[in-house]
Amino acid sequence: MKLTSIDKLTDEIIGQSGTQEREEFEYELKLEILGHLIKSVRKQKNLTQEQFGQLVGIQKAQISKLENNTKNFRIGTIIKVLDALGARVKISAKL
Secondary structure (H helix, E strand, O other), rough: OOOOOOOHHHHOOOOOOOOHHHHHHHHHHHHHHHHHHHHHHHHHHOOOHHHHHHHHOOOOOHHHHHHHOOOOHHHHHHHHHHHHHHOOOOOOOOO
């Protein structure tokens, strides 16, 4: 049985690093991880989506969409959510 690294498989299946397909895949993956993190911490704090939405100042539906990786969120909304969870936010941009 031949073993292959996850990096090599990702290169073969998704595309090489730097390609549009790979960049889109990695972006989607980061959003999904962020959604799972938000949901996990919210549950650790014993908050419903509705309670958390009230704390943040947004609707329950928006919390649900964030947790389930629905796109098209403003960075301000994400920062408000992370701030309410007590997360330190660090933003970087690469051009």
